[in-house]
Amino acid sequence: MRILNFGSLNIDYVYDVEHFVRAGETIASTALNRYPGGKGLNQSIALARAGASVVHGGQVGEDGVWLVDLLAQAGVDTSLTRVSDEVRTGNAIIQREPEGGNCIILYGGANRAIDDALVDETFSHTEPGDWLLLQNEVNGLDRLVREGHAHGLTVVLNPSPADEALEDVDLESVDVLVLNEVEASVLTGLPPESSGEELADALEYGFPGTRVVLTLGSAGSVYVDGEARVRQEAFHVDAVDTTAAGDTFTGYLLAALMAGEAPEVAMRRASAASAIAVTRPGAAVSIPTPAEVDAFLAARG
Numbered sequence: 001m002r003i004l005n006f007g008s009l010n011i012d013y014v015y016d017v018e019h020f021v022r023a024g025e026t027i028a029s030t031a032l033n034r035y036p037g038g039k040g041l042n043q044s045i046a047l048a049r050a051g052a053s054v055v056h057g058g059q060v061g062e063d064g065v066w067l068v069d070l071l072a073q074a075g076v077d078t079s080l081t082r083v084s085d086e087v088r089t090g091n092a093i094i095q096r097e098p099e100g101g102n103c104i105i106l107y108g109g110a111n112r113a114i115d116d117a118l119v120d121e122t123f124s125h126t127e128p129g130d131w132l133l134l135q136n137e138v139n140g141l142d143r144l145v146r147e148g149h150a151h152g153l154t155v156v157l158n159p160s161p162a163d164e165a166l167e168d169v170d171l172e173s174v175d176v177l178v179l180n181e182v183e184a185s186v187l188t189g190l191p192p193e194s195s196g197e198e199l200a201d202a203l204e205y206g207f208p209g210t211r212v213v214l215t216l217g218s219a220g221s222v223y224v225d226g227e228a229r230v231r232q233e234a235f236h237v238d239a240v241d242t243t244a245a246g247d248t249f250t251g252y253l254l255a256a257l258m259a260g261e262a263p264e265v266a267m268r269r270a271s272a273a274s275a276i277a278v279t280r281p282g283a284a285v286s287i288p289t290p291a292e293v294d295a296f297l298a299a300r301g
Contacts, residue, residue, distance in 0.1 A: 001053070001129055001130060001131070001258065002052070002053035002054065002055060002077075002130055002131070003047060003052055003053070003054050003055075003130065003131040003132070003133055003254065003258060004054075004055050004056075004057055004080075004122065004125075004126055004130060004131070004132050004133070004153070005040055005043055005044045005047065005054055005055070005056050005057070005132075005133040006040070006056075006057035006058060006119075006122060006132065006133070006134055006138065006144055007038065007039055007040020007041070007043060007044070007056070007057075007058055007133065007134065007135050007137065007138060008038035008039055008040040008041065008058065008090055008108075008111040008135060008137035008138055009036075009038045009040055009041045009056075009058050009059070009060050009064060009067045009068075009071075009081070009089065009090065009110070009111065010036075010037040010038030010041065010067075010089065010090045010091050010092045010106070010109075010111070010137075011034060011035075011036070011037065011063070011064060011067070011089055011090075011091040011092075012034065012035040012036065012037030012038075012091070012092045012094055012243070012282075012283055013032065013033075013034055013091060013092065013093055013094065014032070014033045014034075014035060014094045014096055014102075014241075014243075014281075014282070015029040015031070015032055015093070015094065015095050015096065016029055016030045016031040016032075016033075016096050016098075017029055017030070017095050017096065017097065018030070018097070018098065019097060020095050020097065020103050021095065033281070033282070035282040035283055035284065035285060036066075036067050036070050036283065036284045036285070037092055037243070037244075037283040037284060038067075038090060038092070038111065038137060039135040039137050039158065039160060039246075039247055040056065040058055040111075040135060040137065040138070041056075041067060041070075041071065041284055042244050042247035042248070042251075042283050042284050042287070043133060043135070043158070043247045043250050043251045044056045044071055044074075044076045044251075045070075045071065045074045045076065045251070045284045045287055046244075046247055046248045046250065046251020046252060046255075046273070046287045047076075047133075047251040047254060047255050048071075048074045048075040048076045048251075049074065049075075049251070049287055049288070049289055049290065050251055050252045050255035050256070050269075050273070050290060051255055051259070051290060052251075052254065052255035052258055052259075053077075054075075054076050054077065055076070055077035055078075055079065055080055055125070056071055056076050056077065056078055056080065056081050057080040057081065057118070057122040058080075058081055058082070058110075058111065058114070058138065059081070059082045059083075059084055059110040059111065059113065059114055059118065060081070060082075060083055060084070060089045060090075060110050061083070061084055061085075061086075061087050061088040061089040061109060061110045062083060062084075062085055062088075063088055063089050064083070064088075064089030064110070065083055067089065068081050068083065070284065074284075079125075080118075080121065080122050080125065082118055084110050084113065086113070087109055087110045087113045088109050088110065089109050089110050090106065090107055090108050090109035090110055090111040090112070090137070091106075091107050091109065092104050092105065092106050092107070093105040093107075094243060096241060096243070099239065100239035100240050100241050100242050100278060101242060102241070102242060102243050104243075106137065106161070108137070108138075108139070111137055111138045111139070112138065112139045113139070114138050114139050114140055119140065119143060119144065119147065123147050123148075123151055126151050126153060128151065128152030128153070129152065129153075129154075130153050130154070131153060131154040131155075131156060131254065131258060132144075132148035132153040132154065132155050132156065133156045133158070133250075133254065134148070134155070134156065134157050134158070135157075135158045135159075135160055136158075136159055136160055136161055136162070136163065136165055136166065137160075137161070141165055141166075141168075141169055142165075142168040142169045142170070145157065145169050145170055145171075145173050145174060146170060146173060148173070149170075149173035154175045154176065155173060155174050155175050155176070156174070156175065156176040156177075156178065156254060157169075157171075157174045157176070157177055157178070158178045158179065158246075158250055159177070159179055159183050159186075159187065160179070160180070160183055160246070162179075162182065162183040162186035162187065166186070166187070171187075171207065171210075172207075172209065172210075174207075174210055175210060175211065176210065176211045176212075176213070176254075176257075177203070177207060177210055177211070177212045177213070178213045178215075178249075178250050178253065178254075179212075179213075179214060179215070180214070180215045180216070180217070180246060181194075181196065181199055181214070181215075181216055181217070184199040184202070184203060184214055185199065187203070187206070188202035188203060188206055189202075190202055196214065196216045196219055196220075196222060197222075199214060200212070200214055200222045200224050200229065203224060204224050204226070204227075208226070211223070211224070211225045212224040212225075213253060213267075215246060215249060216234075217234070218234050218236070219234065220232050220233040220234040220271070221234070221249070221267060221270075221271060223263045223266075223267055225263070230263045230264050230267055232264075232267040232268060232270075232271050233271075234271060234275070235271055235272060235275035235296075235300065236275075237275045237276075237278060237279050238279060239278040239279065240278065240279055240280060240281055241278060241280065241281045241282065241283075241286065242278050243282070243283045243286075244277050244278075244282070244283040244284065244286050244287060245274045245277055245278050246274070247283070247287075248270075248273050248274045248276075248277040248286070248287050248288075249270045249271065249273065249274040250270070251273075251287070252266075252269050252270040252272075252273040252274075252293070253266050253267065253269075253270035256269050256270065268297065269293055269297070272293050272296045272297050272300075273287070273288055273293050275296070276288040276292055276293065276296055
């Protein structure tokens, strides 16, 4: 059993700023760094580092070949990752505050130029029982969900960014939802300031046949499977960069669940991996190894 992650690959340009730029304002950046990124790439690397067998489906431009190489070096199967000579690689412009918070502008590029031929080829290599991980940073999300369900895959959706494209997606064909409070607010219609319990209740009611994992930042996370719930507290650390926190959590969570671990174990490992990641700059480069996660958990009892 393996997981197909059909997702985005970006080049991240990270600007360190004293505060996020406001409308009409020009500010100076204290540093500029280039990192590999994209939720798809980050999650594939997190899955591979956590021990899952993962193949990445997606597309870069010729300027992004180094991203494909990075995936391969991390142990990801890149046989379904296409290099296009017609469009440049997607990228992200990221503002990063001193406390580690960030805001992001995405340019879709090759991620938004996926054609039917690549989708058809990708699903021809899957088998019933495999898992499919999707985000909302590539075009054709509605078809990807339908194809995954039709091929008998366990479909996992991280609905980020939460925008109008989700309106076309058959969410009843999704087996596992992994989302934060902002995305949960969009899907449930509850106000963003709703409590984690209110959001979890609404997700349980709105998606009764779906396992839901709701991340709540410093308030931890909640696993919802019908009436059963697992609550995991966040590990408090000194954050440097939160860019890959959610992607690291997702990768470690799914790797553990695929390996047959109990939700309690999967949530704890995912939370620990995420906590380690935010203490380091960058996205993919901040994702820890299983040994680092084991040491982190051992130190906390």
